[in-house]
Structure formats: C-alpha cells, structure tokens
Amino acid sequence: MPFADIVRAAADQFHRDSIPVLRRRGWRPRAIAYDGYGSAAPDRSGVPAPDAPSRDMARVLARMVMRPPNAPSEGPLFQRLPEQLPTTARDARRQAAQNLLEAQRGWRMFIDVPVPHLPVTVHLGAASVQTRADREGYVDVVVRGHGLPPGWHDATLEATGTEPVTTRVFVVAPGPRLGVVCDIDDTVMVSHVPRMFVAAWNQLVKYTSSREPVPGMAQLLTQVLQEHPGTPVIYLSTGAWNVVPTYRAFFERNGFPQGPMLMTDWGPTNTGLFRSGIEHKRTGLRRLMIDLPEVKWLLVGDDGQHDPLIYGEVAREHSDRVAAVAIRRLTPTEQVLAGTQLTHPVGLAPEVRALAESGVPVAAGADGFELARALHPEALAVQPQR
Structure with missing residues (x-):
C-alpha cells in the first residue's frame, strides 16, 4: 500500500x-x-x-x-482596532485576555x-x-x-x-463580461516569511496587521470594478481553506474588493502526501471557464512561483477566454523568500513562452500602480449585454 x-x-x-x-x-x-x-x-x-x-x-x-x-464565530479576526481603547488597568487586562482567547483560534483551526x-x-x-x-x-x-x-x-x-x-x-449577469482571477500570496499581500512557511504563518499568526498589502493592488482591482460594473473577482490561491477568515479581514482592512476565494486543503490525497498547487490552480481556472462560459478573464498573479506558467498555458489553450495577464514582478528579496531563482530581466521566466505564443496582452510591473499603467484599456474592453 x-x-x-x-x-x-x-x-x-x-x-x-x-x-x-x-x-x-x-x-x-x-x-x-x-x-x-x-x-x-x-x-x-x-x-x-x-x-x-x-x-x-x-x-x-x-x-x-x-x-x-x-467557540467564537468564524468571522474575520482583528480587522480593526476596538471602538473604545481601555482606560484602566483592569480593562486592559480584560481586553488582552479576550485577544489571547481569540488568537488561540489560529492553531485550533490548524x-x-x-x-x-x-x-x-x-x-x-x-x-x-x-x-x-x-x-x-x-x-x-x-x-x-x-x-x-x-x-x-x-x-x-x-x-x-x-x-x-x-x-x-x-x-x-448573463452576456459577455469581464472577470478577474487573482492570486493572493505575493500578489496582493506580502508576509515577509519564506514561502514554505507561509501556510503555517497564516494558520498560527492571525493578526492581519502583520501582513502588508502590495502597493496599488487594491486600487487596480477597484478600478477594474469601477470601469466594468458587475465584474466577478475570484481569488484563486494555494492557501488552505482554514485561513479564509484571515484573508477576509486583510481584504476589508486594506480596501480589496469582495469576492469568493477558491483555496485548497492540506493533507494526503489519492496520489500523494500533499496537494499540487499547480494542479489546484489549473483545475480552478478550467472550472471557472466551464461554470461561467461568457466571462473573459483578466488573470493577475506574480512571478515568484508558477503563475506565469499556469496563466500562459490557459492563455495559449483558451486565448478567446483570456482578456489579459498581469504579472507582478517580485523584488530579489521576495524571490528568495518565495523559493525561486531570480526572474528573467523582462520579468517573465523563459519557460513561460506560452504567454507570448498565445497573443494575449501581458502586463508586468513591480506593483499595482505599474500594472495599471501597463494594462491597456482596450485589452479589457468586454462589452456586456444590457
């Protein structure tokens, strides 16, 4: 066996x-x-x-x-400061005890x-x-x-x-429409911990203030929604389902659009001890294209792991279903933490030539502001039926 x-x-x-x-x-x-x-x-x-x-x-x-x-509710944790700060030592002790009890949820959900x-x-x-x-x-x-x-x-x-x-x-809504698929770790948030420890960090450390948003990414996604009302935003991540409350709190705290999160699970599968993050994203993208056949997708990710490869495959095989690809270039330090080699000078690794072969518009930038400038409006011009 x-x-x-x-x-x-x-x-x-x-x-x-x-x-x-x-x-x-x-x-x-x-x-x-x-x-x-x-x-x-x-x-x-x-x-x-x-x-x-x-x-x-x-x-x-x-x-x-x-x-x-x-057990407390499963809603977001630590998404904002308390409405009233403690004014006495007794109040401070009570609030600290409550925060400690709630923080235990991190490794209880683990x-x-x-x-x-x-x-x-x-x-x-x-x-x-x-x-x-x-x-x-x-x-x-x-x-x-x-x-x-x-x-x-x-x-x-x-x-x-x-x-x-x-x-x-x-x-x-029915009819041709733009949609967004967006990665999470290193694309919209930076944890400043090695990628191999991100899952444990997300599980055990529940304070969303310990994570930093990538500059301009919330503004980029919000701008897309403003210019294309009714756009679905789907967050597709290799993170565990257990950390969804943490991500919800982070998104609300930093102004990211609401949207379903398609996560994965830890533990052994029918084929191995651990689930494949690449296959999870491939399967998730194909499932979205089947479920929402009239949506044309903007794919947003980073070059720290396999997003360019996965998005390139999808764009080459289904170029009529991909409006554009936006890849965030990680800094050298982030590349090391992500466990990958430094990227190609143009920001896309050589093995993702599929992106160029697909003919789909590709934008690369260090943050959301650069990506917004690199994404041409005509690439996202999917007119919905009214």
Whole structure:
C-alpha cells in the first residue's frame, strides 16, 4: 500500500475516533461557510425564461467541523482596532485576555476535526439541494434553477445537528463580461516569511496587521470594478481553506474588493502526501471557464512561483477566454523568500513562452500602480449585454 494511503487512512481513523470524544465534551458540528459564485439565466424582460432552471447555476462552498459550545464565530479576526481603547488597568487586562482567547483560534483551526459525510441541505433562491460533506467535511455543491438576479445573495446551509448557517453567492449577469482571477500570496499581500512557511504563518499568526498589502493592488482591482460594473473577482490561491477568515479581514482592512476565494486543503490525497498547487490552480481556472462560459478573464498573479506558467498555458489553450495577464514582478528579496531563482530581466521566466505564443496582452510591473499603467484599456474592453 502506498505511504500516502496509509497516512490518509490514519488521518480518517483519527477523525472518526475524535468525534465521539469531542461530543462527550459538549462539542457539536458547525458549518463554516465560504463565499461562492454563480450565473443568472438570460432574461431581458424581467420574467424568468422557461429554460431558466437549466441555464442558471451557483457553486456553494462550506466545511463541516467540530466546535466547542463557546467557540467564537468564524468571522474575520482583528480587522480593526476596538471602538473604545481601555482606560484602566483592569480593562486592559480584560481586553488582552479576550485577544489571547481569540488568537488561540489560529492553531485550533490548524487541527480542525472535520465531520465527514454529514447530510447537508442547501437553500438558494427558488432551489434546494441535498448533499453530503466529503471525507474531509467539505461541501462543494452546484445549485441549479435558483432564479436569482445578478448580484450578491444569501444561501442557507442546514446540516444534521447544527444551526443553520448563511453564506453568500455572487451571481454574475448573463452576456459577455469581464472577470478577474487573482492570486493572493505575493500578489496582493506580502508576509515577509519564506514561502514554505507561509501556510503555517497564516494558520498560527492571525493578526492581519502583520501582513502588508502590495502597493496599488487594491486600487487596480477597484478600478477594474469601477470601469466594468458587475465584474466577478475570484481569488484563486494555494492557501488552505482554514485561513479564509484571515484573508477576509486583510481584504476589508486594506480596501480589496469582495469576492469568493477558491483555496485548497492540506493533507494526503489519492496520489500523494500533499496537494499540487499547480494542479489546484489549473483545475480552478478550467472550472471557472466551464461554470461561467461568457466571462473573459483578466488573470493577475506574480512571478515568484508558477503563475506565469499556469496563466500562459490557459492563455495559449483558451486565448478567446483570456482578456489579459498581469504579472507582478517580485523584488530579489521576495524571490528568495518565495523559493525561486531570480526572474528573467523582462520579468517573465523563459519557460513561460506560452504567454507570448498565445497573443494575449501581458502586463508586468513591480506593483499595482505599474500594472495599471501597463494594462491597456482596450485589452479589457468586454462589452456586456444590457
């Protein structure tokens, strides 16, 4: 038996053995909801089309985990200063104790106990779907026939033995439209730690103030949204699902647009001990192109790892679905921390010739301000139907 299968079986058995013990201590299942995305059926009259149930869809994401009865909510942490600073030593001690308790969530989520195969019902608009969590507690379900108009909407998840949880889904308007796929680590935020330790850093250190935004990236994405209203912004990252609350807080604190995050999970798979970040991004991009067939994408990443290679492959194979590629050039120090060699002088490594072969416009710059200047407006001119 392959070693990865042994590790995976041991992890599954540990989770199965842990759940009864935690239940006796008062722990119960809880749904951790993540933002999703979807499409609306073509409808120009304001009346749902007869074929709407087969033309609209939504992807709803969540995870079922065990939590103690007094566990805090799974919302963003440390996204702002307290409304009132402590005025006495007693208040300061109380606030410090509360911050310490909440900070423990960082490494408590690092050892989440998932609830596998739990029955879940998802309600969105006019549709409801019954499904089950997978072996790691994840719910990734497509809801069709929701009948909702474009924009943000609430979906409700009901699972056996849990309180109902509401999550959000961004429904994209029908017709040709621009969309944005954006990497996170080293593209919109810099952690100043080696890439091999970023995952642990994100898990164990929950203070979003310890991360710095890349200058101009929030402004770049916001400008795209202002010039192209209704643009979906999807953050595609190799980071773990556990750190989504941290990223949400970082985005809100630094003015980044809201958008679904497509993350990955740690642990053994059917093919190895660790998941492939490259395959995660390849699969994520192809899934987006299938789910949202009328969207033409602006792909934003950095040259510290494999974004130019992945984006180049996608642009060459589906040049009609890629509006432009924007690559942030890392500094020499960031290149070292990212675990890669220094980049080609023009900012794109030689092995990504696929970008040039695709004929898709490519912009490179040290930050969001340079990328905004390098991106020509005509490259993003995808006119939506109104």
